[in-house]
Amino acid sequence: MKTRILEKLNEIERDKNIEILFAVESGSRAWGFASPDSDYDIRFVYKHKTEWYLNLWEQKDTVQFMTEDELDGSGWDIRKALKLLSKSNASLLGWLFSPIVYRSSGTFLEEVKAVATDNFNPVSGFFHYHSMSKGFEETLGSEEMTLKSYFYAIRTALCANWIYKNESIPPVEFRELYSLLDEDSCLLLDELILLKSKHIEKSDEPVNEHLINLAKKIVAENNEVRKEIAHRTSNPDDFNTLFLKTIS
Numbered sequence: 001m002k003t004r005i006l007e008k009l010n011e012i013e014r015d016k017n018i019e020i021l022f023a024v025e026s027g028s029r030a031w032g033f034a035s036p037d038s039d040y041d042i043r044f045v046y047k048h049k050t051e052w053y054l055n056l057w058e059q060k061d062t063v064q065f066m067t068e069d070e071l072d073g074s075g076w077d078i079r080k081a082l083k084l085l086s087k088s089n090a091s092l093l094g095w096l097f098s099p100i101v102y103r104s105s106g107t108f109l110e111e112v113k114a115v116a117t118d119n120f121n122p123v124s125g126f127f128h129y130h131s132m133s134k135g136f137e138e139t140l141g142s143e144e145m146t147l148k149s150y151f152y153a154i155r156t157a158l159c160a161n162w163i164y165k166n167e168s169i170p171p172v173e174f175r176e177l178y179s180l181l182d183e184d185s186c187l188l189l190d191e192l193i194l195l196k197s198k199h200i201e202k203s204d205e206p207v208n209e210h211l212i213n214l215a216k217k218i219v220a221e222n223n224e225v226r227k228e229i230a231h232r233t234s235n236p237d238d239f240n241t242l243f244l245k246t247i248s
Contacts, residue, residue: 005042005102008071016063018046021078021246022109025100026091032099032174033151033193035201042102043095044075045112050247053079078246082239085116088124092116097172108246115242119234122167126229129160129170130222137219141212147196147203150215154189157218164222167230185214 009023027041028034046063061077076084076092085092096113136153139145151174158177162170171177174193178186188208195205 001040002102004069005040005071008065008067008073009042009044009103012063012065012073012075013046016046018048018063019105020044020046020075020103021105022095022101023075023103024095024098025102026095026098028148028151030094030098030100030172031151031155033196035148035196035199035203037200039070039072042071042073043098044073044103045078045081045095046075047078047247053247078243082112082243085112086119086234086236086239088116088119088121088234090125090128093120093125093169094172097169099173111242115238117169119232119238120169121232121234122163123229123231125169126160126163126222126226129156129163130219130226133157133160133215133219133222137216140215141209143204145204145207146201147192147199147205147207148201150192150207150211151196154211154215154218157215157222160222161218164225164229180218181214185210 005023009020012018013020021044023042023044024030025041026043028038029040044063052059061080063073063075065071065073067073081092093116096109096116101109133153133156136149136156139149140153155174155177158174158180159170161180162168162177165180175186175190178189181189188211192207192211196203199205
């Protein structure tokens with residue numbers, strides 16, 4: 001599949017006359033709990049030729065594609081990406097630190113990671129994940145809960161909790177969040193990951209009651225501490241410097 005993904009990325013570059021700076025996997029495959037029918041969520045940041053940025057008028061700054069062989073692609077122009085990153089956009093941070101990198105051009109990915117880390121605002125990240133987890137919490141223990149919705153609930157809750165306790169960008173890979181949990185919970189989650197790897201995304205296989213209560217407990221803790229989260233202001237010059245260097 002990687003060969004097919006690289007072929008598609010090369011095709012996008014030719015058709016759109018762009019240069020892809022990096023391309024990664026996002027979603028459940030990057031998080032480490034994919035199902036057999038999980039899509040390949042390909043995310044990338046690209047740049048145009050320098051003169052494209054000198055246009056007086058705003059131009060389209062996204063590229064999207066969907067193929068019949070389960071490739072779901074979405075890319076952002078570097079200017080759009082860096083503006084969002086200056087606000088600690090959680091989706092983009094997930095792209096930057098994905099453990100599955102399909103392509104990376106030069107030193108850009110490492111440089112943008114450094115800028116993102118130095119300018120991370122815990123408040124932005126915390127409330128992104130906390131609001132998502134509260135939404136998924138409603139399905140916990142109900143007939144509407146699936147393996148997918150449970151993992152979305154526990155992962156977003158843990159990411160918010162990580163930010164509260166560490167004031168840093170949470171890891172993308174789910175198991176790297178285990179340091180927040182007790183050993184028994186980690187073992188039960190490992191069993192559930194194995195179960196999910198054998199069933200479709202919308203499987204309603206039962207989830208251990210301990211794990212359901214665990215997710216609810218973490219969401220409740222996050223809700224109690226939400227007013228204590230550190231706020232940091234980003235440095236616009238860091239992003240502008242990287243932008244000018246990259247498009248020159």
